[in-house]
Amino acid sequence: MMKKRRLIVLVLSISILAGTRLALTDTPAGPGLGKPAGEAEITQWDIGIMPDGEGLPPGKGTATEGQAIYEKSCVSCHGPQGLGDSADQLAGAKMGLASEYPEKTIGSYWPYATTLFDMIRRSMPMTAPGTLSNNEVYAVTAYLLFLNGIIEETKVIDAGNLAKIEMPNRNGFINIYELEKNK
Numbered sequence: 001m002m003k004k005r006r007l008i009v010l011v012l013s014i015s016i017l018a019g020t021r022l023a024l025t026d027t028p029a030g031p032g033l034g035k036p037a038g039e040a041e042i043t044q045w046d047i048g049i050m051p052d053g054e055g056l057p058p059g060k061g062t063a064t065e066g067q068a069i070y071e072k073s074c075v076s077c078h079g080p081q082g083l084g085d086s087a088d089q090l091a092g093a094k095m096g097l098a099s100e101y102p103e104k105t106i107g108s109y110w111p112y113a114t115t116l117f118d119m120i121r122r123s124m125p126m127t128a129p130g131t132l133s134n135n136e137v138y139a140v141t142a143y144l145l146f147l148n149g150i151i152e153e154t155k156v157i158d159a160g161n162l163a164k165i166e167m168p169n170r171n172g173f174i175n176i177y178e179l180e181k182n183k
Contacts, residue, residue: 049118051177053163056114060158061139063146069136070143073125082106082147087126091147097172107148111173113157113165117141138162 049055070082082090082105093103102108110116121137123129132140138157145151150165157165 047118047121049114049121051112051114051163051175053114053159056117056159056162057134058159059134059138060156061135061137061142062156063139063143063151063153065135066139066141066143066146069132069140073132074140077126082144090144097169105148106144107150107168109169109172111167111170111175112163113141113145113150113167114163116144117162 047055047057070078074082075085077085077087078090079085081092083092084090088105089103090106093105093108095101095103097104097108106116117137120132120140121130121134124132124140141162142151142155142157145157145165146153146155150167151157
């Protein structure tokens with residue numbers, strides 16, 4: 001019994017000493033995976049778009065241009081005309097948000113067109129996120145806005161007018177960004 005206690009005390013002492021030694025060295029906390037991000041890497045991923053359009057890049061597109069890109073890069077998940085498949089339905093909502101079976105599509109749910117642009121730019125297509133050019137993202141955004149009856153098929157959208165597009169559910173959320181900006 002005494003040997004067992006001494007062994008436990010010895011193991012605990014070694015553990016405490018080893019932990020103290022590690023804490024006093026210059027080794028980073030955690031498992032030591034990865035590396036600090038450099039300025040170029042941070043700039044590459046610092047692509048946030050605000051509801052008022054701040055951060056939108058140069059470029060432009062129409063629904064007509066966007067349809068071809070959608071059919072090539074999006075239809076396999078979101079279905080023809082955004083009606084849904086293995087991924088969310090993007091257009092064609094027949095039931096409002098207050099109905100028994102609400103449909104959250106771009107036209108019925110999203111409050112800002114700039115959020116749509118940001119989402120597509122960052123994470124679509126799912127198999128190759130971030131690979132669409134700015135013009136392609138504007139075009140797909142225009143196509144999805146057209147499918148939801150928000151813009152005309154020939155309307156050119158760009159950094160100058162995307163934030164001005166009034167989404168049907170624009171008043172369905174509290175805009176914390178605007179609250180903070182107006183303090």
